[in-house]
Amino acid sequence: MFHRIEGHESLRSNMDADALLNPERRMLRVMQSKGHHEWTLTEILTQCNWKDQAVAVGAGHGLTNAGFAKTNETNSEIIRLAEEGRKAIENGLLEARLWKWISESQSPKMSDLQSQFERHEAGPGVGLLKRLGVQLEGGVFVSENPSLVSSEIASRKSFLDELPAAPEALDSEMLQHFKSRRGLIESVISTTRTWSITKDGKAIESNALIEKQSVSEITTELLQSDAWKDAEFRPFDVTLESATPRTGRSHPMQALIERVRSIFLEMGFSELVDDYVQTAGWNMDALFIPQDHPAREMQDTFYLENPQSIDLPEHLTDAWGAIHEHGGETGSVGWGGSFSAETSKKGLLRTHTTVNTIQYLAANPTAACRVFSVDRVFRKEAIDRTHLPEFHQIEGIIMEEGANLQMLVTTLKTFYAKMGYPEVRVRPAYFPYTEPSLEIEVKWRGKWLELGGAGIFRPEVTEPLGISSPVLAWGMGLERLAMLVLGLDDIRQLYISDLEWLRNQPIL
Numbered sequence: 001m002f003h004r005i006e007g008h009e010s011l012r013s014n015m016d017a018d019a020l021l022n023p024e025r026r027m028l029r030v031m032q033s034k035g036h037h038e039w040t041l042t043e044i045l046t047q048c049n050w051k052d053q054a055v056a057v058g059a060g061h062g063l064t065n066a067g068f069a070k071t072n073e074t075n076s077e078i079i080r081l082a083e084e085g086r087k088a089i090e091n092g093l094l095e096a097r098l099w100k101w102i103s104e105s106q107s108p109k110m111s112d113l114q115s116q117f118e119r120h121e122a123g124p125g126v127g128l129l130k131r132l133g134v135q136l137e138g139g140v141f142v143s144e145n146p147s148l149v150s151s152e153i154a155s156r157k158s159f160l161d162e163l164p165a166a167p168e169a170l171d172s173e174m175l176q177h178f179k180s181r182r183g184l185i186e187s188v189i190s191t192t193r194t195w196s197i198t199k200d201g202k203a204i205e206s207n208a209l210i211e212k213q214s215v216s217e218i219t220t221e222l223l224q225s226d227a228w229k230d231a232e233f234r235p236f237d238v239t240l241e242s243a244t245p246r247t248g249r250s251h252p253m254q255a256l257i258e259r260v261r262s263i264f265l266e267m268g269f270s271e272l273v274d275d276y277v278q279t280a281g282w283n284m285d286a287l288f289i290p291q292d293h294p295a296r297e298m299q300d301t302f303y304l305e306n307p308q309s310i311d312l313p314e315h316l317t318d319a320w321g322a323i324h325e326h327g328g329e330t331g332s333v334g335w336g337g338s339f340s341a342e343t344s345k346k347g348l349l350r351t352h353t354t355v356n357t358i359q360y361l362a363a364n365p366t367a368a369c370r371v372f373s374v375d376r377v378f379r380k381e382a383i384d385r386t387h388l389p390e391f392h393q394i395e396g397i398i399m400e401e402g403a404n405l406q407m408l409v410t411t412l413k414t415f416y417a418k419m420g421y422p423e424v425r426v427r428p429a430y431f432p433y434t435e436p437s438l439e440i441e442v443k444w445r446g447k448w449l450e451l452g453g454a455g456i457f458r459p460e461v462t463e464p465l466g467i468s469s470p471v472l473a474w475g476m477g478l479e480r481l482a483m484l485v486l487g488l489d490d491i492r493q494l495y496i497s498d499l500e501w502l503r504n505q506p507i508l
């Protein structure tokens with residue numbers, strides 16, 4: 001399989017020889033010695049007296065850019081040994097080892113084979129032998145034509161010995177055979193380059209190609225003496241491609257958390273960090289989520305065995321009970337039914353970070369505040385492309401006199417604009433603890449994606465805690481946002497430690 005990439009000529013037009021680097025001068029001089037010639041890498045290396053391929057490739061690249069040479073790249077397929085193939089070279093092919101054992105034993109029995117070979121070898125091994133015409137008769141291996149088996153195995157071995165090689169140079173039946181077996185051989189594309197001189201390259205006078213003494217490294221000695229004044233400095237070509245150094249860096253999730261954090265800090269928020277072991281009381285009752293709400297069921301929430309129950313002050317369970325049963329002092333009618341303080345005390349893994357903001361408000365009910373958190377929450381979700389049982393929420397509240405819906409929407413829009421998503425819209429939604437409630441959507445690749453919920457806490461939530469000003473609140477999915485930022489269509493990619501992927505992630 002061959003295909004040719006057209007060489008590109010003269011990107012920098014009218015370059016003169018003066019700007020050429022020493023390796024480029026040397027290579028061009030060599031190429032001038034033969035008018036029409038396709039120079040291979042080996043030829044260039046010997047003629048220029050270089051050992052390092054990178055020098056030749058670099059010089060060829062430079063000359064091509066200057067319009068003095070033309071690069072031709074040919075990609076060709078090479079068949080080489082893969083992991084299992086290298087092992088087979090060292091230890092012998094599986095069928096060769098089995099055949100040796102069969103040939104050397106008096107009565108080669110299937111039952112003995114299992115003790116002589118590993119289980120993962122015995123099964124496929126018998127299959128290989130059968131295809132070579134070795135039969136099992138009464139549990140014993142027999143072959144009608146042993147020399148044919150031996151010669152087939154020998155030619156398989158010599159096939160592997162020939163690698164690496166171009167597919168054209170190989171026996172095609174053997175190649176098909178090995179392609180159908182797992183991990184023995186692999187095909188790789190290798191690039192071969194040749195260079196030829198152009199008309200402009202030929203026109204350069206040879207004395208313009210004398211190598212310059214140039215300084216490529218600036219030393220203290222050079223700077224201390226006066227020598228630097230007359231020195232020729234080797235210019236750097238910052239447009240050349242180079243290898244990316246592999247350095248330690250933050251995981252993209254961590255980097256994203258840092259970015260979210262700095263945006264909220266910049267907007268005047270303080271960060272709240274709190275435990276994820278919580279009571280159903282704070283996680284749900286305080287937020288006026290009815291005790292028979294489906295989200296509270298075992299199949300949605302991780303309840304704990306230890307601690308199964310966490311004590312709560314009676315004044316709290318009483319206050320929540322009153323609100324839930326008849327609305328307390330708020331004028332609300334509540335949910336009716338009877339409230340259970342025992343249910344409140346159940347230990348669980350928080351299902352949202354709102355459990356922490358509500359406790360912050362309970363402890364600081366009157367001072368105006370702007371608080372956010374980026375933290376882990378837990379829900380019993382089956383893992384799939386868009387769901388994980390452990391994920392993160394970006395949570396925030398603003399409490400102050402006169403806070404209103406417009407302010408909430410503006411704050412969220414500002415946050416997403418700072419994240420790089422200027423198109424945000426809100427839609428009416430429902431949460432038991434907010435009124436009005438909204439859903440936040442962000443436009444991404446022409447589609448609206450839902451990223452979270454928000455609203456203004458209801459009096460049923462704020463009044464029992466003695467909160468006097470309106471509280472704007474929101475909770476948004478961090479992984480969802482990560483999927484947008486990193487362009488993922490599978491959320492699991494974030495947590496599988498795929499090193500290759502991690503290395504290639506942008507720095508956030």
Ligand code: PHE
Binds near residue numbers: 431475
């Ligand atoms: N807690 C909600 C959730 O988990 C989000 C939310 C937070 C909604 C605050 C309104 C107010 O999805």
